[in-house]
Amino acid sequence: MKISGRTFVVSGGASGLGRACVQTICASGGHAAILDMNEDQGQALASELNNTSPNSAKFLPCDVSSTSSIADAVAAIVSWTQETGKPLGGIIPAAGVGNPGLILDKNLRAVDMESVDFVLGINLRGTLDLVRQVLPHLAAVSPAASDEDGERGVVIMVASAAAFEGQMGQVAYAASKGAVASMTLPMARDLSRFGIRVVTVAPSMFESNMTAHLSDKVRTGLKKAMEFPARPGRPEEFASLVKQAIENVMLNGVVIRLDGATRMPSKL
Template identity: 80%
Template structure:
């Protein structure tokens, strides 16, 4: 799939890994629909990128909000003549909580629902609502490809740490649905790839304490540092452009394997 001449939808696109994807897509000649709750950051990014980007405020935990965003995206692609090429649901949250704390209090269902509604339900609902429009685009290239879904899991899907039950559940589910989704969509010429990063520089990791950050770096092999957003975006570009990448979860972690606790 060529990025140039296509429109890609990026949730969580106003910051962190999503923002890096938006910048890279526009640099390659594509258009990017920036979905985010942060209006100020989203509008600032869209203004900086000009005609190749559009900000649409969207709460991925709300089906109605997603439906409104999808309608705006479809209208925009008709205006620009750049059809949908892919979906990158990068919106995500982390809310650490022990499933049972030292006072024998279980994690609140509200906090569990919050993480699942954005990381899992939000991912699935955004993809679900955009797929009919992606499948309706004309086939491209010798393989008749119509588009690609690039989802975001996490190393926590495989080695979740203490306090990451809800987060690991959400990201593990994203990883698990990659292959069946690819199988469902193969008849339409739509591929599905999931990237599972370790610790990357983002809004989520910016709030980590120095102690936690140092502990995480000790678990890293090479390079012994957090990943950079542009390194994540580079792999997203490969997932978009390489037609043989399909139904796979790719770890992007520098051989990091997280310990149970820091």
């Protein structure tokens, strides 16, 4: 699929990995709908991109844990695509949270279910809810006349290395990301009749808002677990793989690890 002339929906698009995806999409001639709860960052990014390419980005405040908030954002996106004449091309649900906690701590206190629900509500439910609400509109898009495969679009979800090697205190996070990875193939099978592909990227430690608050001790421990390169991934490296996933029609129903051969230990 060509990015140019298509609109892509990116949740968590105002910062981190989502922001890098938005920037890459717009730099490639595409349009980006930026969904985020941080209005200042979202509006600033949209303004920056629109200064270079007018009307290529639109910010929409959205809480992906709220079905009604997603519905409002999707309705606005559909109206925007009708105004610009740039049909939907894909969905990149990149909003995510960590909130670590042991399932049972040293004082025999079990993890709080509000904390678990918060993580699952954004990372898993929020991903699935955004995708399902955009899909009817994506499936209604006519394939490009020059596209012999009849492709309509692509869903690119974000899992994590924690889906495979979750550390202590990551039960909720690993569960949410493991579920995202697990639904990749069945979702691809569900959507194949519509010419819509599904790809999931599972990054290790990348520079983002989520990792910005890690202590120096934790960062040092994480670096010891890395092979090559011995550093966190950069958002633009993540976005580069997302670009390839959009453009390469043979990528479908697969979870791609993006981790520099890092395998996380049980604890740091």
